[in-house]
Amino acid sequence: MPIYEYICHECQERFEKLVRQSQNAPSFPACPVCDSTNTERVMSSFAQGGATGVDPAAARAEATQHERMASITPKKQIDKWRSQRSKKP
Numbered sequence: 304m305p306i307y308e309y310i311c312h313e314c315q316e317r318f319e320k321l322v323r324q325s326q327n328a329p330s331f332p333a334c335p336v337c338d339s340t341n342t343e344r345v346m347s348s349f350a351q352g353g354a355t356g357v358d359p360a361a362a363r364a365e366a367t368q369h370e371r372m373a374s375i376t377p378k379k380q381i382d383k384w385r386s387q388r389s390k391k392p
Contacts, residue, residue, distance in 0.1 A: 308347040313339035317367050319347075 305324075310317050311334035320332045331342045 307344050309334075309342045310345050311337060311339055312341045312343065313337050315371070317345070 306319050306321050308317065308319050309332060314334060314337045316334055316336040318335050322332070331340050331344075333340050334342055
């Protein structure tokens, strides 16, 4: 049974799912966070270079968190842009 990586288009959660190869298995599993079935299988990243003492699941979770945080613009920055924009003639 392969483990596939999915992304939820409703809440942007990335998750892994152990998928049974049978006719009854859903082709798009429900998101574990929001239960949406609007999910898509994505290409999984994999570690290269051998063991370094880092847990791959922890490293992947940290990378995912960094991606989420990079996509969120802080409110202070948005307010700064708005104030600069309103000052222009």
